[in-house]
Amino acid sequence: MKQNDPESLIRELAATGSHEAISADVGDDVMRTIASITSASFQVDHAPLDKTPLVLGGAMVAIAASVMLVLMPSVTTLTQPWVRFWLM
Amino acid sequence: MQQLTLPTEQRFDWWLSLAQSVQVKQGTPVVSAVESAEILAAVNGDSDAYRRIINRHQPTIARQISRFSRESLVVEELVHDVFVEAFLSLPRFKGDAPLEHWLRRIAVRVGYKYWKTQAKQRRQTAEILQSDELRRRLVEMPSEPVEANDLLYDVLARLSDRDRLVLTLIYWDDCSTAEAARLTGWTQSLVKVQAYRARNRMKKLMEELDNETK
Numbered sequence: 001m002k003q004n005d006p007e008s009l010i011r012e013l014a015a016t017g018s019h020e021a022i023s024a025d026v027g028d029d030v031m032r033t034i035a036s037i038t039s040a041s042f043q044v045d046h047a048p049l050d051k052t053p054l055v056l057g058g059a060m061v062a063i064a065a066s067v068m069l070v071l072m073p074s075v076t077t078l079t080q081p082w083v084r085f086w087l088m
Numbered sequence: 089m090q091q092l093t094l095p096t097e098q099r100f101d102w103w104l105s106l107a108q109s110v111q112v113k114q115g116t117p118v119v120s121a122v123e124s125a126e127i128l129a130a131v132n133g134d135s136d137a138y139r140r141i142i143n144r145h146q147p148t149i150a151r152q153i154s155r156f157s158r159e160s161l162v163v164e165e166l167v168h169d170v171f172v173e174a175f176l177s178l179p180r181f182k183g184d185a186p187l188e189h190w191l192r193r194i195a196v197r198v199g200y201k202y203w204k205t206q207a208k209q210r211r212q213t214a215e216i217l218q219s220d221e222l223r224r225r226l227v228e229m230p231s232e233p234v235e236a237n238d239l240l241y242d243v244l245a246r247l248s249d250r251d252r253l254v255l256t257l258i259y260w261d262d263c264s265t266a267e268a269a270r271l272t273g274w275t276q277s278l279v280k281v282q283a284y285r286a287r288n289r290m291k292k293l294m295e296e297l298d299n300e301t302k
Contacts, residue, residue, distance in 0.1 A: 006290035009226075010240060010259040016230065017237035017260075024150035024164050027142045030171040031135055037176070 119183045127187070131179050138178075142171050145188055149195050155256045156199030158241050166202055170195045189270065196257070196271045203249050223297050246293055251286035258283055 077083055119127070129137035146167060153166045174194050181190060222242060230236045240260060244252045257268040258279075265283075269276045 006287055006294055007259065009243075009294070010255060010290075012229070013236045013240040013243075014260045014262070017233045017240060020154075020233035020237050022147070022150050022154045022163070024146050024153075024167045026146060026164055026168040026171060027139050029164075029168050030142055030175070031139060033168070033172050034135070034138070034175050037172075 119187055123187055124183065127178060127181060127183075130175070138175060141187070145191050146171070148188055149191055152192050152195040152261070153199055154237070155241075155260055156202055158238055162202075166195075166198055170198050173198065185270075193271050193273075196253075197273075200249065200253055200272075203252070207249065219297055226297070243290075247286060247289060250282055251289055254279060254282040255286050255290065 073083060123141075126137040126141055130141060149170050150163060150167050153163050153170065157163055157166065170191065174191055177194070181187070225239050226243075230239055244255055244260075247255070253272065254268065257263045257271060258265070263271065265276050265279050268274075268279045268283075272279065274282070
């Protein structure tokens with residue numbers, strides 16, 4: 001046993017083991033997995049997020065804010081005595 | 089895209105001519121024109137092209153993965169994972185190294201991740217694999233390739249994952265320091281330091297086995 005020389009022990013075992021025939025045949029399995037992944041990603045592509053409600057909602061908020069800004073009386077106007085009728 | 093309307097065999101020829109023209113401009117290629125064309129075709133949905141890549145490289149990848157498990161079913165499963173991961177990363181393949189090196193790097197990553205998930209189970213197995221049994225096998229020194237690889241796997245399994253990985257690559261796979269660094273993603277100096285420490289720890293382990301005999 002080559003306890004004091006691990007390097008040569010590994011090398012000797014590796015040299016003997018190098019003749020081992022190792023094979024794997026995964027072609028079909030890999031292609032099946034890839035096909036399932038690809039089809040799943042296509043399903044996600046076919047249902048994109050509908051942004052219409054967001055756009056419409058955003059536009060309405062923007063219009064309301066603009067109207068309020070235009071109609072908002074100035075600070076000076078607010079101090080006028082008649083403004084209570086206007087606000088009502 | 090115009091090429092997608094062509095029949096499969098013509099489409100591959102189109103990719104091949106494209107790869108050849110790119111290589112003429114770039115000079116000495118690292119990846120052959122045929123392999124470049126297969127990669128381009130596979131990325132663009134040609135399953136036959138990717139199947140050819142698998143068939144060409146699966147013996148090398150199976151050999152690499154066999155360092156991480158000695159069970160044939162696990163080896164097949166990990167080789168499968170390597171090729172699926174490679175397919176998903178194929179659009180990011182830069183072509184600055186041969187495809188085989190790139191696939192081996194993925195294989196090392198997949199195998200190392202497998203060791204991590206199996207760490208607890210491996211500790212239990214190491215306890216089951218008594219020193220007497222290991223010593224007996226080391227004294228006999230197997231002459232059959234399968235037995236030699238099994239024994240080497242069991243001896244290295246007694247080390248930590250990092251020690252085991254560096255010794256596996258440098259001595260079992262006969263990689264240079266630069267190759268081991270590329271496969272692990274470590275720096276060359278880290279590989280050297282890790283290999284030095286791993287050798288010392290293995291030497292200690294062997295001495296412990298020897299002392300138990302006396």
